[in-house]
Amino acid sequence: MNTGLNEYILAIVTCEKDKIKNGGCPVFLAQGQEEMEHISLLLARVLGGVVHDLENGVYFVCKH
Amino acid sequence: MVIATGIVAGLINRWLLLRSDYRHYPTYPHGQLIHLALGFIAASLGAVAVPAIAKPDYVAVTFLVLAAQQFREVRNMERETLMKLEESKIISRGTAYIEGIARVFEARNYLVIMTALSSSAAAQLGGLKYAFIVAPISIIVSLRLMGGSFIGDIAQVEKGRIDFKGSLLMVEDVVMMNVGLPQTRQKIMDEGMGVIIKPRDDNARLNLDNPGQRKAIIHDVVSILGSKVDINETELMPLARKQVDQGYLAFFVVANEPDIEMLIEVVKKVPVLESTRGTTLFSYYGRKAAD
Incomplete structure (x- = not known):
């Protein structure tokens, strides 16, 4: 039985911490674009999710 | 002889209706065996009907109707198998597709009964040579009926x-x-x-x-x-x-x-x-x- 959280933001990855107000999920701060991509890739693999881009320097991982 | 004609015609029909193609079903050898065996039962049912009426043995005919009910189970069987397999697939078939496949499997058995019935009727009424004409025609008709349309x-x-x-x-x-x-x-x-x-x-x-x-x-x-x-x-x-x-x-x-x-x-x-x-x-x- 699948008991995972679907259609829910599992993690937020960003370089700009001012863009995020507390939202009930872990926020990972990265130093620069490269690290941001790397962290979100790792998180997506581990969580079985997909990385989405909000086009304002914020990535998040969500499972569908 | 009459019954044998019907059974053979029905079985050939079921065999032709078995498709082991890209839809990955029923590609498993055991699945094919199950369906051929059920096809044999369906063919026998259809083949026995006309001689039973001709005899006349109405009790036998009633039993045939009861036996035909069993083929409803075929749909359930297919549905259950495919639903179980669904859990182990990365990209699932979807319930609508499964329902469609299950219904087709049930329908195929009825077509087999029909083929067997018409061939044995032809053999009973006109003799063996008529059965050789009727059987291929009904097989072709049932292949047509099962064709369906495509995207x-x-x-x-x-x-x-x-x-x-x-x-x-x-x-x-x-x-x-x-x-x-x-x-x-x-x-x-x-x-x-x-x-x-x-x-x-x-x-x-x-x-x-x-x-x-x-x-x-x-x-x-x-x-x-x-x-x-x-x-x-x-x-x-x-x-x-x-x-x-x-x-x-x-x-x-x-x-x-x-x-x-x-x-x-x-x-x-x-x-x-x-x-x-x-x-x-x-x-x-x-x-x-x-x-």
Whole structure:
């Protein structure tokens, strides 16, 4: 039985911490674009999710 | 002799109706055995009916009707098997497709009974040589009946251009999904394939609207061309989304075999599911609204 959280933001990855107000999920701060991509890739693999881009320097991982 | 004719005709019919093709079902040898055995039972039932009436033995005929009820179970059996297998698939068939397959399996047995019945009736009434004429005809008729229609009959399938608008993956003018990572975007641009499925009329549009039908398309494509989706790596999931204003469908896949020509052929050969068939043009208001 699948008991995972679907259609829910599992993690937020960003370089700009001012863009995020507390939202009930872990926020990972990265130093620069490269690290941001790397962290979100790792998180997506581990969580079985997909990385989405909000086009304002914020990535998040969500499972569908 | 009469009964044997019916059984042979029915069994041949069932054998011809067994398809071990791309839909991956029933490709398992045991599955084929089960269906041939059930086909044999169905053929015997059909074959015995006419001699029983001719005798006349009405009790036997009543029992035949009771036995025919058993074939309802075939549908349940198929449904259960496919539902169980669904859990172990990365890209699922979808319940609408399963329901369609299960119904077809039940129907095939009734066609076998019909073939056996008509051939044994011909043998009983006219002699063996008539049976040799009637049996092939009824087999051809039942193959025709089981044909069904395909996506290629109800829609035009064309190549679609893949593009990114910011982080949004587009196939022509349809938004498919948001892709975050630049590496993934590059991979999609290099290996992704897009197809546009344009319905020919309003019935077809409603049909393509149905998520069950879309799942069937995705499943058939993936079961032939493969996909680069893995457990926990769902970024390259094949998708079918509709253009909400025009009603056509955009389909996207990253396949192991990047052959766009074959992709179009595969999509054309996806069966139209009975349960999702659009019928608006058969109703008065639907026809009025369409013009």
